[in-house]
Amino acid sequence: MTAEAIGFWLVAAVLLATSLAVVLTPNLFHAVLFLAAALVSTGVVFLLLDAAFLFAVQLLLYAGGVITIMVFAIMLTEQLVGERLRQTSRWVINGAILAAAVFVGVLGFVVRSARPARPPAADRTADLARALVGPFAAPFELLAVLLVAALVGAIYFARTED
Amino acid sequence: MTHLIVAFVLLNAIILVVAYITLLERKFAARMQSRIGPYYVGWPHGWLQPIADALKLMLKEDVVPTLSDRWVYNLAPLVFLLPCMLIFATIPFAPGLGLADLNIGVLFFLAVSALEIVGLFMGGWGSNNKYALLSAMRAVNQIISYDLPFIFAALVPVVLAGSMQMSAIVVAQQGLFGWFVFYPGIGQLAFLAYVIATIAAENRVPFDILEAESELVAGFRVEYSGMKFALIQLGEYAHLVGTSFLGALLFLGGWLGPGPTWLGPLWFLLKAVLVFLLVTWVRWSFVRIRVDQILAISWKLLLPATVILLLATGFVVAAGFGRGA
């Protein structure tokens, strides 16, 4: 067992546990917090995959941004509802069967695929930056447009009627 | 294994620094108000006061509100403290003296410190207290508003140095007046923005609406007592200290200074304390401002200004005036 293997199994366990908690806990606020934990552990998975930059981005955007927005939404709606954030599930068996079937389907592909060796780690952050302003410059700019559009759209949707 | 030892030492050092920086603040504030400050515990001049405070808090009764969200309430101080401690992981206190000098060090610092808000909100929510909840709401408002100017201001030295690695940024500031705070125009403005954003991000007066005593009693930690309260306090001050270290590193040349190399960490500490005192000075000089004013300052003034500043920095660097390798 190398340190990396220990780290992986640890993180995987945390990630799976928190993910399950996200979909199973009846308290919506707890679910959001578990999601935050799952996202952070995903970031750690990125770290294990030598993508430290993505780890930082993940934390910065997801953990900071998404969770904040989520919390806001819960606050706003809860305030309006005036009741505790119980949420229930429906058709649990059906959903479990279907999700399991999809997992098995994916697994079928995974087990049949080749098993590449892990190449030596390399620092790819600079390459990533160059790719963003090089071959991927156009999508990068489009992303900016998308974010602006999403921002305007969100403001439009959530604005108060007057 | 060495890493773990270094981390342990570092952690305790930080706790010590944090403990005594509270004393420093109290003394500083007292002097500003023509008082003496803590004086009687320990000799001379109340030097044992922080230790006494810590002991007192540890011995106090741990109260958990009946209607609180127990798990969230109990976990919140830990979740709050963790990122506040993690931010020190990438700070090099001298060449080679640090836990991990990541090549994305600055980004790591920013990303981890962004997690702080989760713990803060957990505390506000878990207390099931309306003051705490209001405080948490305000905190989210304010911190996400000032995160962006903070990041942009911090990115100015990064762009100038051409690296996110903290040691590389320090190296880029060598020489007479090489500190980025002396960089003509851009450096001063960026440092100003950095200090303002820091004050806001650390919830200090005049941006302390989330714990405004006259309105919200004590903000999100109103229900906390004992050890948990101590952890939160520790986290807050640790974050402030970490931000001060970052400011000293980004703008004031880090460990650079006259004298032999082993003086580097002392220089660094001195500069961080300088930044801390700057913030404290503002804290004890101004009055609190309103929520909408805080948000307006962030979105209408600070954010556009820092974006333009960053753009200008980019042009300057593109024109060949960068300090990077």
Added chain:
Amino acid sequence: MSATDHALHVLALPFAAFVILAVLPWLRRKGRAAGWLSIIAVAVALYRALTVWAGGGRGEATWAWIPADGGPIATVGVLVDELSAAMLVLVTLVSLLVQIYSLSYLDRETPPALGRYYTYQSLFAFSMLGLVLSPSFLQMFIFWELVGLCSYLLIGYWYDRPSAARAAVKAFWITKLGDLGFVVGIVMLWASTGTFEFGALFRMAAERTLPAAGLGLIMVLIYLGAVGKSAQFPLHVWLPDAMEGPTPVSALIHAATMVTAGVFMVTRAMPLFRLVPDVLALIGWVGAFTALLAATMACVEGDIKRVLAYSTVSQLGYMMAAAGAGAADAGFFHLLTHGVFKALLFLAAGAVIHAVGTNDIFRMGGLFRALPQAGVVFIVGTLALTGVPPLAGFFSKEAVLAGVWEGRMTGPFLMLALTAFLTAFYMFRVIFIAFFGRAHAESHPHDAPPLMAGPLWVLAGLTVAIGLRFVVAGAGEHHGPGWLAPLSIGLALAGFLLATAMYQRRLLEPARLAAVFPLNVLDVMARHRYGLDALYAGLYRALILGFSRLIGWIDRYLVDGLVNFGSAWTLRAGDLLRRIQSGRAQDYVYGVAFGVLLLFVWAQWVRR
């Protein structure tokens, strides 16, 4: 400029007027301004036509129209020769006069209606000119249909009158019956010769290389087009009804120009018709019979315009008979002179109608005193029509009779001679009843205004002038036997005397005469138009309507039933499938997940 260029100008001017009026509604709705635009266009066209005619230039210009591998399948162009040059002058002249006349005649119309009228007029002038200039059967057919369309539009000009609308439709459909034969004929001709062009066809005819097989049928079919357009028996029934249109329209289209298109076409295609003598004989016999039949019907008609319409049918029969007898030039000659004086007669009748307000000659009387101008020109036209020397009609009629006699067609000749007698009779009958006799006290009609009188006098002058020119120059090459001219004049005189006796001197009571044996049968039959209209109506009801009902039943119950069946099941199936659309996003996620699973299955097991 060559003759073809001039001819193109003649063609383009009315077309330009039409397009301008069609696309500029504000101009069209001005009415009189639109009229003047149309008149100026056709006046310039007349000037150009005269240039072509007087210049004597001949030629043909064609452009490829439907390109194909082995040269163009069809061409368009202009063909200028004596025939088309004369027709150009006739068409533009009568068009011009009629359009001027119409300005006054239709002065009670609203401006938009008047603008519409002149738009149609311009279109008609263009179409008719295009028809006479056609160098090929195909182009001729296109313009042939265009003039048919104009005829339909102008007959139905007062489309709010049911009778006019019905007459327009009737004219359209009955001529279509002939056109059907026409188009089948020219396509068959094309199939056997590979060309539509007159030039190539005539060359083949001259060189005897035209395939003889089936040519008789082809020419009969082509002749059918002329039967419809030129109102030959048995398709003549639409022309009297066409009198529902405004009188200037009747003068232009249903007397002088469009109805002669059939004669023109037969004349144009004469080299082809000559190859099949049997068809020519048929044309002659049918023409003569049409002439006689129409004349008898004219004798019992009380509507002044219908009398003139039957007279037109009768004269068209004359022309056709001449063509059938091989004297196509005589027929064409008669076409030209008839165009002038029949237009004159119609316009004069129009002046009378405009003044009196009725078509019925029995409600007129003594009008000569009130309308001296109309009376004089009407009498000039009548004299020309009955063949009194030295007027234009005398020479052309003489030429036709001579041609038929020389063609050894005794039967048709006798019929035409009898027709000449009847022509004089019914025309003077109209004159005596309408212009002389007892005046009706209640009406005080006023003579024609200048815009109407001008064209009348121009046409009357032309009628006389043409006649006088032939007195000086001698007419044509058809000189029948010496007794022909006296016979012709004698027949006209006899008709005149009989009409005088019956309607002026009252020596013979018309009603009592009509009761005498063979005449009473004829009278009744003529009054019922020999039952042809009724026959057509019956056929129409029995066959067309019956067939339509059958089709309607099939459509309603079989076709629609199928469609309704399908739509009903579509609705039901949609109702069933609708439940899938629950509106809940998660149900759709289930669908997506199932789809992904199917994809997995396909990729894992099926695809390998």
Added chain:
Amino acid sequence: MGAPGLHAYLVLAALVFAIGLFGVLTRRNAIGILLGIELMLNAVNINLVAFARFNADLVGLVFTLFTIPITVAEVGVGLAIIIAIFRARKTIEADHLNLLRG
């Protein structure tokens, strides 16, 4: 047991994906559904990064870098829509949001 290979990461991602799908399918609350979607997107990101790592390739990283902001935008708009729906219908129970029922 040596260092985890590509398959370990892929199976982990597939599991997270399935869990997210389960959440999307079973949650009644619209925000709960959104949480499930977040999990699924995360699983995809893990896959991308893992492939990039094991193929010594850059595209996976770039794509992850793109998907993360796009997800944030999606969440922002999604939450805005949920808030708007809540204002109009006083509920965010997905079962009750069936205005588009056929």
